[in-house]
Amino acid sequence: MSSHALPGTGRRRFVTIGFRVGTYLSLLMIMGPVVWLLAGIVVRAVPHFSWSVLTHPTTGESGGLENAIIGTLLLMAGVLVLAGGIGILAGLHLAEYAKPRKNGKESGSLLRIASDVLSGFPSIVLGYVGYVALVLGLHWNFSLLAAWIILSVMVIPYIAKSTETALRQVPTAYREGAEALGMPPGYALRKVTLKTAAPGIVTGLLLALAIAGGETAPLIYTAGAFADSPVSMSLTHHPVPYLTFLVYGFYTLPENASHYLAYDAGLVLVVLVLVLLVAARLVVNRTQKHSEARRG
Amino acid sequence: MTLGEQPRPVRPTVVSTTPSKPEIDPILEALDPDRSRPADVVNSQGLTLSFGNKRILSDIHIAFRRGTITALIGPTGCGKSTFLRTINRMNDKVSGFRHEGDVTLEGESIWAPRQDLLSLRRRVGMLFQRPNPFPMSIRDNVVAGVKAHQIAKGKQLDVVAEERLRQVGLWDAVKDRLKDSPFRLSGGQQQLLCLARALAVGPEVLLLDEPTSALDPISTELVEGLLRQLTPALTLIIVTHNLGQARRASDNTMFLYEGQLVEHGPTEELFERPKEARTERYVTGRMG
Ligand SMILES: Nc1ncnc2c1ncn2[C@@H]1O[C@H](COP(=O)(O)OP(=O)(O)OP(=O)(O)O)[C@@H](O)[C@H]1O
Ligand SMILES: [Mg+2]
Numbered sequence: 016m017s018s019h020a021l022p023g024t025g026r027r028r029f030v031t032i033g034f035r036v037g038t039y040l041s042l043l044m045i046m047g048p049v050v051w052l053l054a055g056i057v058v059r060a061v062p063h064f065s066w067s068v069l070t071h072p073t074t075g076e077s078g079g080l081e082n083a084i085i086g087t088l089l090l091m092a093g094v095l096v097l098a099g100g101i102g103i104l105a106g107l108h109l110a111e112y113a114k115p116r117k118n119g120k121e122s123g124s125l126l127r128i129a130s131d132v133l134s135g136f137p138s139i140v141l142g143y144v145g146y147v148a149l150v151l152g153l154h155w156n157f158s159l160l161a162a163w164i165i166l167s168v169m170v171i172p173y174i175a176k177s178t179e180t181a182l183r184q185v186p187t188a189y190r191e192g193a194e195a196l197g198m199p200p201g202y203a204l205r206k207v208t209l210k211t212a213a214p215g216i217v218t219g220l221l222l223a224l225a226i227a228g229g230e231t232a233p234l235i236y237t238a239g240a241f242a243d244s245p246v247s248m249s250l251t252h253h254p255v256p257y258l259t260f261l262v263y264g265f266y267t268l269p270e271n272a273s274h275y276l277a278y279d280a281g282l283v284l285v286v287l288v289l290v291l292l293v294a295a296r297l298v299v300n301r302t303q304k305h306s307e308a309r310r311g
Numbered sequence: 312m313t314l315g316e317q318p319r320p321v322r323p324t325v326v327s328t329t330p331s332k333p334e335i336d337p338i339l340e341a342l343d344p345d346r347s348r349p350a351d352v353v354n355s356q357g358l359t360l361s362f363g364n365k366r367i368l369s370d371i372h373i374a375f376r377r378g379t380i381t382a383l384i385g386p387t388g389c390g391k392s393t394f395l396r397t398i399n400r401m402n403d404k405v406s407g408f409r410h411e412g413d414v415t416l417e418g419e420s421i422w423a424p425r426q427d428l429l430s431l432r433r434r435v436g437m438l439f440q441r442p443n444p445f446p447m448s449i450r451d452n453v454v455a456g457v458k459a460h461q462i463a464k465g466k467q468l469d470v471v472a473e474e475r476l477r478q479v480g481l482w483d484a485v486k487d488r489l490k491d492s493p494f495r496l497s498g499g500q501q502q503l504l505c506l507a508r509a510l511a512v513g514p515e516v517l518l519l520d521e522p523t524s525a526l527d528p529i530s531t532e533l534v535e536g537l538l539r540q541l542t543p544a545l546t547l548i549i550v551t552h553n554l555g556q557a558r559r560a561s562d563n564t565m566f567l568y569e570g571q572l573v574e575h576g577p578t579e580e581l582f583e584r585p586k587e588a589r590t591e592r593y594v595t596g597r598m599g
Contacts, residue, residue, distance in 0.1 A: 188443035192505070195399060195439075196456035196512060197432030206455070211446050305492040306446045 056285060060278035068279050073243040073256065076265065077272035080280055085246045086256040087228055087287070090162055090238070094227040098167035098174055099220050105130065105171065106178025106216075111204065134172035141169050142233030150237060157239030157254035159247075165237045166230060170223035177219025181212035186307075211306070214299040221295045225288045231259040240264065258284050352377045352516055352546045353398060353435075354415045360390075360397060363407030367393045368570045370412065375516075378543025382561035382578065383550045386598065390570045391550045395518045398548070399435040400428060416516070433460055436514035440521040442501035444493035444508075449485050452493050452504055456512040475507040479537060499530025506537065517541065519549040523556065535560045554594060558582055566590045 071079030109127060145165035149155050185208050193203035209216075239254030242261055247253035261280035265273040351374035360368040367390045375381055383391050396402045398414060400421060414421050421431060433456070444452045453472040457463050463471050472489065476482040481503045485496070493504055502522060509517060519538075523531040538547055538560055551557050557564055558578060565575035566589075574581060574590045585591040592598040 186443075188439065188441060189445060191401070191439065192443040192445060193455075193459075194401060195432060195437035196459060196508070197429040198456065198459040199429060202459050206447075206459075207445055303446070305448055305451075305494075307494050 053285065056278060056281045060275075060282040063275050064279060064282070068276070069283075072245065073261070073276070075243060076268050076270055077276060078243070080258065080261065080276065080283060082244070082246050083242065083256045083258045083261055083280060084283060086238070087258045087284075089159065089246070090166065090234075090255065090257060091224050091228050093159065093163035094166050094170060095220070095224060097163055098170045098223060098227070101167070102171040102174025102223070103178050103216060103220070105175035106182065109175065109179040110182035111208075130172040130175050133168065134176070136169075138169055138230060139232040139236075141165050142236035145233065146236035155251040157237065157241075158249075158251040159238070159253070159255050160250040162234055162238035162255055165233045166227045169230070169233060170227055173226070174219055174223045177222075178212070178216050181215025181219065182208065184215065185211045210302065213302050214306075217295050217299055221291055224291060228287060229259060229284065231263050234259065258287075348377070349418045350377055351375060352417060353548070354418075355394075355412070356415065357412030358394075358397065358414055359411040360393065360402070361407070361409045362405055365407075366570060368397075371572045373565055373572060373575055375546055375548060376563075377546055379562045380538060380542055380547040380549065380560060381575075382557035382564045383548060383567060384552075384554065384557050384564060384593070385567035386593065387552075389567045391567055392520050394567065395437075395520055395548060395550055398516070398518055399432050399437055401437070429460075433512045434514055435516045435518060436509035436512065438502070438505055438509055438517065438519045438522045441525050442498055442505050444496075444501050444504050446492075446494075448490045449493050449496070449504060450489040453507045453511055455508060460512055462512065471511055475511045476504075478510060479503040479507045480533070481507060497530070499526045499533060502526060502530070502534060503537070506534070510541075514545065516546045516548070519547065521550050521552060524552065531556070554582075554596075566593060568593070 068079045069084065070081055072082040073079060105126065109130075113124075113126070142165060145161050149161040149164065150157060155161050189207050189211060190203070193207045198206070234255075234257055238257060240260055241254045242256055242264060244254045244256050246256065258280045262277050262284070265277040265280070268274070353375040355371045355373050358368055358371040359366070371394065383394065385391055393402065397410070398416075398421070402408050410422075416426075416431065416434065419426065445455055447455070450469070450472045453475050454463075454468045457468065457471055473482060473486075476485060481500060484500060485491075485504075488495075493501060496504060502525075506522075523534050526534065535556065538549070541547060549557075549561065551560075561578045563575065564578040564581045566573045566581065566587075568589055574585060574587045576586075581590065582594050585594060589598070
């Protein structure tokens with residue numbers, strides 16, 4: 016890489032080296048904790064890991080993770096549909112339809128402010144709102160629907176923002192090219208704009224899903240805090256088990272079996288997120304094989 | 312870069328200012344035997360255009376004869392792109408856009424209520440300064456407009472793609488990589504691809520905004536040669552900063568200065584015997 020000589024001498028050389036050291040340091044700051052956390056989980060979980068954990072539900076303070084895994088997947092699937100749908104549409108509106116008004120203000124500014132405010136709420140506050148309004152107020156009790164709604168409210172601003180950003184980065188040249196060909200606007204949006212923005216949108220969606228899957232505080236108030244409850248398909252009146260509660264709740268229990276289960280839950284979560292990441296990469300690579308960035 | 316020395320079809324230069332001249336291109340004659348269509352494809356009748364309070368174009372009167380190539384020249388910022396983008400109504404959405412006067416296509420106002428914007432743009436194609444292929448395969452690029460307008464489908468699309476790629480002389484270079492990304496092509500090839508894409512929807516008029524300014528001399532020559540072959544079936548209006556190109560590639564030239572049409576006429580006349588002092592200063596390189 017650095018086979019060619021560094022430009023200049025003295026001060027400039029010093030600055031160049033300084034920058035390079037700086038970039039490596041920041042890389043270390045990011046990679047360090049990731050590796051440390053991953054290693055910590057793997058080292059503690061793998062030695063005693065048994066596949067039966069995946070096929071047995073939690074009983075009392077030990078057992079397996081089957082019900083929690085299914086619960087987490089259910090929660091994520093609901094968020095994917097609900098928050099994904101609303102978030103992407105909101106982002107689309109902000110980027111494509113909220114055109115500046117004559118007075119210079121954007122008609123999308125209200126939506127944007129609302130979205131920014133929402134994303135600033137601590138998740139535990141949202142959880143408590145869900146508890147008061149949905150769990151108690153609407154008598155839904157701890158339930159899938161309450162959890163879906165609160166998790167979605169939490170990640171919708173995030174999805175909207177990443178969708179908007181991805182759409183705004185689509186080169187004007189593509190839009191004008193489509194326009195000049197006389198493509199109908201909706202057609203151009205689907206075939207040119209959205210397709211170009213897809214990697215950004217998918218990445219945002221995925222990170223939102225990972226955030227949702229990794230949340231605990233708002234879930235305790237809406238999905239409940241019962242590790243050994245069975246998974247139920249009913250939308251209301253049944254608490255939902257989920258992995259993060261096991262990580263959070265079982266780590267502080269006295270028995271070793273409970274600790275093991277907490278580490279296993281952590282490991283499963285990490286694997287789940289990794290699978291999501293890889294899946295998204297594959298999807299993106301398939302749709303982007305003609306993108307400008309990949310001209311090499 | 313001496314395209315002027317290449318053999319090119321010698322045709323009478325048709326000037327819109329002298330419509331009484333009965334010389335009509337034989338090919339045009341064949342295309343429209345009963346001369347039912349007006350000889351002026353595009354006609355700007357006193358077009359005045361502003362963005363907000365800023366007047367960009369003032370009272371432009373000019374007609375574009377069917378089958379001719381018109382070069383649009385003038386110093387930077389004089390409104391060349393704006394004029395061009397008005398003809399396919401790409402300016403309509405610009406905030407503060409206002410216009411007086413009219414522009415007609417085949418005798419009908421482009422802003423007439425019964426004028427369908429999408430088919431207008433199908434009839435008036437555009438090529439941009441920078442090649443802008445879409446992020447899809449080479450073949451899909453050529454037929455992108457064809458699909459959007461549902462002109463053809465299925466197997467027919469492959470036929471259309473081949474025909475248009477042949478027309479722009481790109482077929483042999485890309486026939487084995489039709490499924491590849493267009494961004495691996497050279498800049499000149501990308502521009503030819505965009506030309507093929509524009510031609511595929513069957514336009515009558517092609518607007519070209521500095522189509523070769525991002526290309527090397529050889530690609531430029533290639534594109535210029537092609538443009539000549541597109542006439543007289545198509546009517547071309549080409550914005551260029553390259554006066555050599557204007558002289559080589561056009562029948563008529565219009566000189567725009569600060570939003571006003573200073574002079575227009577047969578290219579040779581405008582360059583050799585300009586009527587206006589400003590035109591002379593510009594074409595002799597003493598202005599702009
Ligand atoms: N969307 C817009 N909003 C406001 N003003 C604009 C807009 N587009 C162009 N203008 C103004 O209109 C004038 C003419 O611009 P135009 O792009 O037509 O010039 P041009 O002759 O094509 O120049 P160049 O040779 O540099 O391409 C300029 O003063 C420009 O600032
Ligand atoms: Mg311009």
